[in-house]
Amino acid sequence: MADICDPSEWFFVAVGLGLGAAVAVIIDRLIMFLHDRKQHFETRNALKERFEANIKLGNALWSYFDSGGKPNFLFDTGGILVWLTQAQKSLTKEEVTDINACRYQLEHLNAKLTALYSVAAYGIKSRAGQCGIIEHQALSDERFEYLKSTITAHLQTEMERMRNIVEWLSIEKIR
Numbered sequence: 001m002a003d004i005c006d007p008s009e010w011f012f013v014a015v016g017l018g019l020g021a022a023v024a025v026i027i028d029r030l031i032m033f034l035h036d037r038k039q040h041f042e043t044r045n046a047l048k049e050r051f052e053a054n055i056k057l058g059n060a061l062w063s064y065f066d067s068g069g070k071p072n073f074l075f076d077t078g079g080i081l082v083w084l085t086q087a088q089k090s091l092t093k094e095e096v097t098d099i100n101a102c103r104y105q106l107e108h109l110n111a112k113l114t115a116l117y118s119v120a121a122y123g124i125k126s127r128a129g130q131c132g133i134i135e136h137q138a139l140s141d142e143r144f145e146y147l148k149s150t151i152t153a154h155l156q157t158e159m160e161r162m163r164n165i166v167e168w169l170s171i172e173k174i175r
Contacts, residue, residue, distance in 0.1 A: 036089075043087035047099070048169035050079040051162050054106065058159045065148060074113055075106040095168070102161050109154055116147045 054075050064071040080103045088096055 040090040043083060044090050044169050047080070047083040047087050048166055050076060050083055051102075051166045051169070053079070055159065055162050055166065058155055058162070061155060062152075065152060070117075071113070072117060074110045077103050077106045077110065080106070098161075099165060102158065102165060105154070105158050105161070109151065109158060112147065112151050112154065116144070116151060 057073060057075055060073075061071050063069075080099070084091075084096065084099050084103065091099070
């Protein structure tokens, strides 16, 4: 039986420890790489799904307007913001800027839609009068049609932008 202090065996122990540590580091790096790659694809896909859902909402909005209906829904900008935050490591600076610009424009469309819904629901607009008294003034069908026309013009631009974003999010690329 060898003595525990036998210097000839220390070499083999040191080599074994070194190799074991190196293998452990390599395995850890591989696991982290695979995890990051999986997260990259999952976050890009979730972001793409948010834009696809908003494209469907845009198509539904066109259908309502074409049929003379009055829609009562908004675009999902919150979902885009959540997944954009999660996907920032998987996107280039330009992609983040483009997506955020589109999200901002969808927020703007939501503000227009909210105004349209209040006109459609109540047919009035509120205006603060003297001493904080709220005055109501009836809005005409022309005002409703004007709001609808500004929304459809804005929507046409944003639908094309959303389709482009979905297209390049569909391309699987690793940063």
